[in-house]
Amino acid sequence: MGLLVSHQNLCLANMSQTDIFLIMPMSILLSDKVINLRDIFESMLIDTHAHLDLHEFDQDREQVIKTALEGGLSHIITVGIDYNSSKKAIELAHQNDSIYASVGYHPHNAGPSSLKYIDQVTQLAGDSKVVAWGEIGLDFYRGYSSPSDQLDFFKLQLKLANDLDLPVIIHDREAHTQVYDILKKYGKGKGVIHCFSGDKELALAFIELGYYISIPGVVTYKNAILTKEVASSIPIESMLLETDAPFLAPVPKRGKRNEPFFVSYTAQEVARLRNITLADLARQTTNNAKALFDL
Ligand SMILES: [Zn+2]
Numbered sequence: 451m452g453l454l455v456s457h458q459n460l461c462l463a464n465m466s467q468t469d470i471f472l473i474m475p476m477s478i479l480l481s482d483k484v485i486n487l488r489d490i491f492e493s494m495l496i497d498t499h500a501h502l503d504l505h506e507f508d509q510d511r512e513q514v515i516k517t518a519l520e521g522g523l524s525h526i527i528t529v530g531i532d533y534n535s536s537k538k539a540i541e542l543a544h545q546n547d548s549i550y551a552s553v554g555y556h557p558h559n560a561g562p563s564s565l566k567y568i569d570q571v572t573q574l575a576g577d578s579k580v581v582a583w584g585e586i587g588l589d590f591y592r593g594y595s596s597p598s599d600q601l602d603f604f605k606l607q608l609k610l611a612n613d614l615d616l617p618v619i620i621h622d623r624e625a626h627t628q629v630y631d632i633l634k635k636y637g638k639g640k641g642v643i644h645c646f647s648g649d650k651e652l653a654l655a656f657i658e659l660g661y662y663i664s665i666p667g668v669v670t671y672k673n674a675i676l677t678k679e680v681a682s683s684i685p686i687e688s689m690l691l692e693t694d695a696p697f698l699a700p701v702p703k704r705g706k707r708n709e710p711f712f713v714s715y716t717a718q719e720v721a722r723l724r725n726i727t728l729a730d731l732a733r734q735t736t737n738n739a740k741a742l743f744d745l
Pocket residue numbers: 499501529585694
């Protein structure tokens with residue numbers, strides 16, 4: 451019965467309120483418990499961080515988007531990593547009402563050659579479907595660009611986002627102290643630490659500054675003790691969910707290409723860790739995302 455009900459939820463995601471009332475007798479037939487329609491409407495998920503423009507989706511992008519939206523996602527935010535990817539993100543957003551875009555330069559792409567395009571990215575940021583500036587930040591793990599270029603670019607983009615009053619999407623890998631210090635000094639407390647990889651204390655420190663913490667599929671990995679602790683203990687009002695697709699697919703898809711629909715596996719694990727229902731988790735995290743990105 452559980453399967454039938456959840457399959458039915460998938461279909462409901464695409465229906466108007468009137469449609470749902472029309473099929474109500476069927477839902478009662480299918481279910482041996484009363485379905486709270488409000489719950490279903492409010493329990494849709496948002497993937498707050500995907501890279502739908504990347505070549506990994508070239509063969510089946512439309513299908514991937516369809517699967518996510520039919521599967522219970524209300525929105526997907528596709529995130530830019532440079533000028534071209536930001537432009538493509540906006541194009542995708544204009545092709546689908548449920549997709550929104552962010553623009554910016556990933557720290558891997560920080561440097562003088564990117565600086566030439568920063569004015570054009572700023573222009574893109576004015577598009578009606580752009581809801582954030584990012585992803586920006588620091589990555590001292592890969593070190594694809596020099597720390598000083600990364601720092602300069604991070605501060606510059608923070609300022610541009612602040613000027614436009616856009617929330618920021620922050621990438622922080624092996625750079626916790628520096629990212630924290632910069633956000634404290636230059637940030638406006640409006641944004642999200644995406645794919646959060648620090649401990650609970652750091653999460654609470656970012657939350658104190660006003661930022662949301664986004665939990666990735668990593669939380670489903672057995673050995674992800676830190677992330678599980680963060681996901682189970684931070685205030686739910688400060689939590690977002692994401693895939694970072696096509697990267698970091700959650701269990702049971704680990705090792706495969708990630709896609710926005712898989713945020714539902716992450717949500718299930720976080721709900722389990724917090725001992726709350728999936729509907730409650732979805733409702734709260736979706737409201738959070740809507741509030742931050744003004745969806
Ligand atoms: Zn990303």
